Amino acid sequence: MSGRTEGKVAFITGAARGQGRSHAVRLAEEGADIIAVDLLEDIETAPYSMATSEDLDETVRQVKALGRRIVARQADVRELSQLKKALDEGVTELGKLDVVVAQAGILTMGSNTPEAFIDVVQVNLFGVVNAVTAAVPYLDRGASIILTGSTAALIRGSVDITGAGGLGYAHAKRHVARFGHDLARVYADRQIRVNVIHPTNVDTTMMDNEFMYNAFRPDVENPNREDMIPALTAKSPMGVPWLSPRDVSEAVLYLASDESKWVTGQQLKLDGGQLLADTNAGVPA
Ligand SMILES: NC(=O)c1ccc[n+]([C@@H]2O[C@H](COP(=O)([O-])OP(=O)(O)OC[C@H]3O[C@@H](n4cnc5c(N)ncnc54)[C@H](O)[C@@H]3O)[C@@H](O)[C@H]2O)c1
Known part of the structure; x- marks a missing residue:
């Protein structure tokens, strides 16, 4: 049986772990070959570690185990030349490019310094622009560009209050949302689609770390993952503490496949109802 992304080649940034790895594996399960990049170095203003080369090796292993091909490179989304080189090598080996998943990101929440603001904007906003x-140049009619925003782009003040890093995160994600919308207009007549997905909390290292445990459970001494979960659940109208990376990958798969071939300019909220109370945007009065 033919897979939903059979014969497609997908470029994924931040693919060594978390949502990026999950997207690589999900698209590969449905027949795609993958070009994967990741930084593989820490960023000082982020209060948790970035992925390692072992993490990227694991993504490679999982994609190959599905019988798909993968070209994996170390590249920093802040450096356009590194992305161009990785893509050039990937397309040379895999033949073409159909799907872009620009989703590498950091959260410098908690760092109240100008550097924390700049770093997160450079990775989460300019890194997305660089990836696109x-x-x-490799994309043709029918291609799909998928950008990862966040509910932080859509809920004013949700992370801004946590200092310069949180402000920068929301700033970057709001502009990713706008960039996706405007880019969709620019590429519509070439039938290249651009959509933005906005997940609520997702169970990855970005959330599952000591900084977050303390941020969500200041009332507990040395809180852990299990302590954080009820606090996350309490904020969710549907009672879901966080999505699994796979939940997000299902949306990526839909947008990457031809099932969504006339869907563009969307801001797809994967939020467990988080935005229902806050906005009527896009809903007829
Ligand atoms: N986890 C959440 O709760 C959540 C919620 C909404 C949106 N998001 C967004 O989802 C995306 C994926 O994050 P995740 O949850 O998988 O977290 P993660 O930290 O597990 O994964 C992020 C990946 O990006 C890589 N990366 C960071 N900076 C990079 C750079 N400069 N160049 C290349 N790679 C880089 C990291 O090494 C890591 O592998 C991010 O854009 C994030 O903002 C996450």
Whole structure:
């Protein structure tokens, strides 16, 4: 049986772990080959570690185990030249490019310094612009560009209050949302689609770390993952503490596949109802 992304090649940033790895594996399960990049170095203003080369090796292993091909490279989304090189090598080996998943990101929440603001904007906003810039020359009619925003882009003040890093995160994600919308207009007549997904909390290292345990459970001494979960659940109208990376991958798969071939300019909220109370945006009065 033919898979939903059979014969497609997908470029994924931040693919060594978390949502990026999950997207690589899900798309590969449905027949795609993958070009994967990741930084593989820490960023000082982020209060948790970035992925390692062992993490990227594991993504490679999982994609290959599905019988798909993968070209994996170390590249920093802040450096356009590194992305261009990785893509050039990937397309040379895999033949073409159909799907872009620009989703590498950091959270510098808690760092109240100008550097924390700048770093997160450079990775989460300019890194997305760089990924698209590097990929566009390879894209043809029917291609799909998928950007990862966050509910932080849509709920004013949700992370802004946590200092310069949180402000920068929301700033970057709001502009990713806008960038996706405007880019969709620019590429519509070439039938290249651009959509933005906005997950609520997702069970990855970005959330599952000591900084977050303390942020959500200041009332507990040395809180852990289990202590944080009820606090996350309490904020969710549907009672879901966080999505699994796989939940997000299902949306990525839909947007990557031809099932969504006339869907563009969307801001797809994967929020467990988080935004229902806050906004009527897009809903007829
Ligand atoms: N986890 C959440 O709760 C959540 C919620 C909403 C949106 N998001 C967004 O989802 C995306 C994926 O994050 P995740 O949850 O998988 O977290 P994660 O930290 O597990 O994964 C992020 C990946 O990006 C990589 N990366 C960071 N900076 C990079 C750079 N400069 N160049 C290349 N790679 C880089 C990291 O090494 C890591 O592998 C991010 O854009 C994040 O903002 C996450």
